[in-house]
Amino acid sequence: MSASIEITNVSKNYGTLTVLDDISLSIKPGEFVVFLGPSGCGKSTLLRMIAGLEDVTAGTISVGDQRVDTLPPGKRGVAMVFQSYALYPHMTVAQNMSFGLENIKVSKEEIQRRVHLAAETLEIAHLLDRKPQKLSGGQRQRVAIGRAIVKEPKAFLFDEPLSNLDAALRGRTRLELAQLHARLRSTMVFVTHDQVEAMTLADRIVVMHNRKIEQIGTPITIYRRPATRFVAGFVGSPAMNFIPVQNISQNGNGVAIDASGLGILNAELHLPTAFSPEGAALGIRAEDISVLPAGQSGIPLIVEVVERLGDRTLIYGRLSDGTKLTAEADGRAQVNAGDRLEIALDISAIHLFGADGVAHHAVGG
Amino acid sequence: MSRDTTYRPEASRASRPLLWIATLLAIVTMAPVAWLVGLSIKDNRELMLGTESVFRVPYTLINYINILYSSQAFGWFFNSMVVAIGQTLGVLVLSSLAGYAFARLEFPFRRTIFVIVLFGLAVPEQAVIIARHQMFNWFGLHNTHIGLILPGLSSAFGVFLMTQFFKAIPRDIDEAALLDNASQLRIFWKIMLPLTLPAQATLGIFTFLHAWNDYWWPLISATRKEMFTITIGIASSQQNFAQSEGLGFLSAQAVFASLPVLIVYMIFQRHIVTAVSGGAVK
Helix, strand or coil, X not given: CCCCEEEEEEEEEECCEEEEEEEEEEECCCCEEEEECCCCCCHHHHHHHHHCCCCCCEEXXXXXXXXXXXXXXXXXXXXXXXXXXXXXXXXXXXXXXXXXXXXXXXXXXXXXXXXXXXXXXXXXXXXXXXXXHHCCHHHHHHHHHHHHHCCCCCEEEEECXXXXXXXXXXXXXHHHXXXXXXXXXXXXXXXXXXXXXXXXXXXXXEEEECCEXXXXXXXXXXXXXXXXXXXXXXXXXXXXXXXXXXXXXXXXXXXXXXXXXXXXXXXXXXXXXXXXXXXXXXXXXXXXXXXXXXXXXXXXXXXXXXXXXXXXXXXXXXXCCCCEEEEEXXXXXXXXXXXXXXXXXXXXXXXXXXXXXXXXXXXXX | CCCCCCCCCCCCCCCHHHHHHHHHHHHHHHHHHHHHHHHHCCCHHHHHHCHHHHHCXXXXXXXXXXXXXXXXXXXXXXXXXXXXXXXXXXXXXHHHHHHHHHHHCCCCCHHHHHHHHHHHHHCCHHHHHHXXXXXXXXXXXXXXXXXXXXXXXXXHHHHHHHHHHHHHCXXXXXXXXXXXXXXXXXXXXXXXXXXXXXXXXXXXXXXHHHHHHCCHHHHHHCCCHHHCCHHHHHHXXXXXXXXXXXXXXXXXXXXXXXXXXXXXXXXXXXXXXXXXXXXXXX
């Protein structure tokens, strides 16, 4: 059973401090939505408001057809997996998983059936008699998910559940979560500040910043067509390059952009007539910059630092006017600090950000 | 056979004098206890001739047998048990409820009330004894078990200890229980209370020992001999030494009175060490 979640004009204040400001969002039944943003942006608060662990100052929240923002947490039909797992330390795994069902007077046979089914699904059947302190981090994580599954909730809420796991386990659990979602087709809301988790798990990402939603979109949309300079800078590793713009002029169907150290670039890009180059920046991702073979001329780049990641090489350098730029090359690229490279930009992949931070994308990017 | 590889540092030369001092202090502390036990297993007539006979055979259990037949010690022992167990249970229940409320529930003047409770730590019992005596007199509570138990129930230390312990439990735990549709009472009873068992054990032990050894309030409140607690009973026997059944018998009573304390220490030794070390020892 999965349900939609409707968040309408929701705000949250602590006294005079506003932590969420007029948030509206529709989550479809069965959708996997990730709230992504830096610490303090309000993503966990929004999740906790859906769960009922925080009051709503203004606005409404509905799960399915039912308005839930006035209901206590246990009556909302949602289950939550906490960052700390929040397992009951004195109870066994089986007791942890069945506690919620006992509270709503589910029969013992049904509790046993659901616990065993969830345990089989999560491969923790052999741990049912153990207490949480006898489990590894990954096993605790599974138990926390199992505790949520047995309740057969209308929606699952995950509050940074992978952040306490080591890198290898995090990757594996991420994959398992994706498989679980594919199997259950439940509505899932997942909070993280890790863009890899967001990109790999989400049907849609909600990027949050400064108490507001910056952009809602599919992972590829968020990555390729960020709505704002913040989204462009926050999503993607290495972060998008931002090069200050000196001047912009109309040039046939497109524009001619005079950007620091890059010279004049002609791009097919539609800008509003009131667009001002003052405070504007050109954005381009490292993978959209290519290193030209020796002998070809392009934009000169002096290499300062080289990071070899195996499958690719990140090149941190400076343009002729000192502007910093990060480029990406093949993992086998023979590049060293101090080298002078010639680079080329994929013009169709550039973005132009006005002083207000709003993005304008090159046609075809 | 596996070799014990636990690292045990040997006493360094510098720490040896400390070891000697500690040993000396232990002897000074234990000598009166050993003396008491020695006296309790000597015949009273022998002790009349001189207490140095404690170092000589024969020894006897006659004083302990006499407690069974010719002493009020059993009655006093029973009174002490009722008072100590009653106070311990009462303090555990009240301190747990109050601690949970102060740590987790929102209610008006919560902080102010907590400060007032803590203020109780600073008020010596002697300062309120006359008012308390008068109040208990009005309600006719002197020379009753209730009258002996009641004053010990208002444990500011217990409330403080339990409040701090509840505060140390991560909020995620009760939030998870809320999402599990548990009521506030069920969260307290099924989730929070079991998690405070170490603190309950600590508080229970200290309360029991304090109640068992308490001398001051029973001395004032229990004026009838049959309502004496064991501490008051033994003290009254010693004051009346000339008419008493002898030094050996008095000593046997004292040893008898110490037994519950010893048993509590032996059973809960680990918790006592943890409590005294402030949780530094796991």
